[in-house]
Amino acid sequence: MVLGRTTLALAAVTWLSASAAWADEPMAQIQGVEDRALRDAIQRALSDSKQPPRSRSEARRRARQAGEDAIAVLRAEGYYAYTVEPDVTEGDPPRAIVRITPGPAFLLADPHIDWSGSPPDEGVRQRAVAAMRLTEGEPGRSADVVGAEGRIVAQVAKLGYADVAAEPREVVVDHADRTVRPTFRIMAGELVRLNGVDVVTKGRTNPEWVGRLAPWVAGDVYDPEDVAELERRLRDTAVYDSISVSLAGTDKASAEGYRPVVVTLSDRRARTIELGAGYSTSEGAGVDARWIRYNRQKRADTTTYALRFAKLEQRLGAEISLPHWRRPQQTLKLNSSVFRNDTDAYNETGATVGVDLTRRRQTTAYRTFGVSFDLSQTKEQVNRNGLIAGRKLNLATLAGLAAYAWDFSDDILDPKRGWRLETRAEPTYVAGDTSVPYLKLAGQGSAYLPFGKQDSTVLAARVKLGAILGAGLLDVPASRRFFSGGGGSVRGYAYQAIGPRLSDNTPQGGISLVETSFEVRQKITDRWSGVAFVDAGAIGTHETPQREDFRAGAGLGVRYDLGFGPIRADIAAPLGRRKGDPKFQIYLSIGQSF
DSSP states (O other): OHHHHHHHHHHHHHHHHHHHHHSOEESSEEESOOOHHHHHHHHHHSOEESSOOSSHHHHHHHHHHHHHHHHHHHHHTTBOSOEEEEEEOSSSSOOEEEEEEOOOBOEEOOOEEEEESSOOOHHHHHHHHHHHOOOTTSBOOHHHHHHHHHHHHHHHHHTTOTTOEEEEEEEEEETTTTEEEEEEEEEOOOOOBEEEEEEOSOSSSOHHHHHHTOSSOTTOBOOHHHHHHHHHHHHHTOOEEEEEEEEOOGGGOOTTSOEEEEEEEEEOOSEEEEEEEEEETTTEEEEEEEEEEEOTTSSSOEEEEEEEEESSEEEEEEEEEETTOSSTTEEEEEEEEEEEEEOSSEEEEEEEEEEEEEEEEETTEEEEEEEEEEEEEEEEEEEETTEEEEEEEEEEEEEEEEEEEEEOOSOSSSOOSEEEEEEEEEEEEEEESSOEEEEEEEEEEEEEEEESGGGOEEEEEEEEEEEEESSOTTTSOGGGSBOBOSTTSSTTSOTTOBSOBOTTOOBOOBSEEEEEEEEEEEEOSSSEEEEEEEEEEEEESSSSOOGGGOEEEEEEEEEEEOSSSEEEEEEEEEESOOTTOOSOEEEEEESOOO
């Protein structure tokens, strides 16, 4: 063990030494800048070199280039009385150096706007001045001046002046009093009012339906956010290859002077076929096929026929999605399917129909209400007086759904920062061979924190909680209980393996659930990355799981970036195996585990 640790330490020292030797060096050394923030800004602007200069002439060239880069930074930071002297050291090899005397920072003085042509009304002029966000006496940074001009134009446009334009600005750098005096020349144009929507391309979409998506009525003052919202609503449907939304020119104005918004749509293929597959040692292989038809009803609708064939589940179903149903940002989904589930805990065969209505509350926040009706036959094992007996139930199940979801992560398949949260409530009534009402609650949250150089390391964490209220364990059909274990919950365990079991090792499921996961995701190359993870979970037969119900698994994985998302391969082992638990499990799928 001592030898192994010594070898590891020597290898680490060797690697660090080699890394230092191979590290790039700055193009030139900076001398004379005492302000640390300014020095760091200049240093960041300089290019790096993989090797020292091979001659004095090359060192001089590097020094001159570094001097030009330094001047750009000094001016950007408000230093205009600078002295920059490129030079070369006398050593061998020679090194490029830049001696800098920044001088005093020049300060802003009298920033103001000159309106070309007819100025807008007084309220708009005041808000344009406020949008500059330039304060006299602050450093006269060039980036702040350029940014102020952009904010002025954006503010005036938002207040209805769609044709606003910035003319060449005048910036006086006065060395006598060390000030920067910017004057912005803005042509506001006329106040614009909106008309309807013109769909200028022929396709499968009904122009009247597009017009109903507009978040304005004829005569409303132009707001670029309204035009952008119309484009977002069209993109949300995911049935177009390309979308363009823009304000028409003055030549398209109506008799009242209202201008329409022009929408250009390019339809995607009317039909697509999608195939997918996954594998794990606990759940076996599975394939998915989907045939999708777009815009059959000329209102950006989607019809999906789906087939899933896997060891644990077989399903054939259809779904119709109607985006912006009856009001913008609201999607109606109608679905039906026939299914068969063959698991260690139960066998279930049946058919279901359902309807969901999803409302987008914010850009990434959704609210869903729905109802479903199932007819099914379930076969399960129960414990009767210490003996295991089979039970067959013919059931009719009516379930409601109220769900809220927030997704503030940066990517659907490969999140690196942000967070997600989803909560669900399902009031359910089961009738038939057993009759019971209950409420099923579940919530899951995950968070992603990047750190390290170029965010190469990501810490990811997940928590899931669930409870069934109003019914005991045996009152709830096995197919409706909580289960845990497998690729989507606690890796290292077989599917449904966590929680209470009968004497023949059949999983019972439970009426309460706790799951947690923690991952460290490390980028190795542009395409490859590695993952270390720990999962834990518990299934309880009461309202909350007990301490002895908890099980944990740990493992390693690799990810290969396909461009749109990673393909993942994980191997995990249970910590504290029970009878029937495997030594390890392997999982293959697309996308991160959460």
